Amino acid sequence: MARPDVVITEFMDESAVEALRAQYDVLYDATLVDRQADLLATLVGARALIVRNRTQVNTALLEAAPGLVVVGRLGVGLDNIDLPACRARHIEVIPATGANALAVAEYVIATAMVLLRGAYLSSAEVAAGNWPRPRLSGGREIGGKTLGLVGFGGIGRLTARLAQALGMHVLAHDPLVAPDDALWARHDVAPRDIDALLAEADVVSLHVPLTDATRGLMDPARIARMKPGAVLINTARGGIVNEPALADALREGRLAGAALDVFDREPLPAGSPLAGTPNLILTPHIGGVTRESNTRVSTLIAQKVGAFLRECGQPS
Secondary structure (H helix, E strand, O other), rough: OOOEEEEEEEOOHHHHHHHHHOOEEEEOOHHHHHHHHHHHHHHHOOOOOEEOOOOEEEEEHOOOOOOOOOEEOOOOOOOOHHHHHHHOOOOOOEOOOOOOOHHHHHHHHHHHHHHHHHOOOOOHHHHOOOOHHHHHHOOOOOOOOOOHHHHHHHHHHHHHHHHHHHHEEEEEEEOOOOOOOOOHHHHHHHEHHHHHHHHHHEEEEOOOOOOOOOOOOOOHHHHHHHOOOEEEOOOOOOOOHHHHHHHHHHOOOOEEEEEEEEOOOOOOOOOOOOOOOOOEEEOOOOOOOHHHHHHHHHHHHHHHHHHHHHHHHOOO
């Protein structure tokens, strides 16, 4: 039985898969991520692996794939990929940088509007014959509010642009960008240290990778420093926000709302402290996934992985 050149373990746009199939022997099975033994068995002769965020590209997987030369990531976060182990084996890791930025930025802005207005979660009440108009009349407009971005990379910058088009003032914290960098003026964004940003922002949106420095970044103390009545949105990575502390802040009314698209454990386990929390929107890690972004991400990775394999030539 022929061994595939390219193994794809999670969902990918079919047209991009077919483009790879025109050049290589491809095994595409979006359920492989949940069948570890089968996954490892398919990698024996593979030269390329394409994953999303659930496949753990760790030492065990790499040892099962001695011919692997490239890993394509259908997204931008790389915390599920052991980068030092890949470097040690001279395996190229290719993320889909920028391809899902618009999907994430739109998610942030749309969710901020829902949380600030506070009127869109009342369908069950209205359908039941209630009329919560007085209670919901205190919703807030997004125009004139302050957006605080924690992380000012490509997604943060696009989010800032959309927010400014709606009349928001934008602050950002990013330790990798110097306070006097011309980037801030070019984007009309004011730099802040993180504590000052949390104290000023009506909407806080997280756009940082999960690293040792960012794990637990939004801990109980930092959540307590947020402006009273603010909202928090996390489309970055689980583990950055202390989930029990956030639930407490929402239940106590210190924050007006929050939206989490990512969690410390995914799927979110039953019985989480977040269950039943008021003014909280939970989505299953789909902030960057739309029909359009899936096509862009998949096409980009198919092109880059295919090009890398061509440069490497056939294995000896």
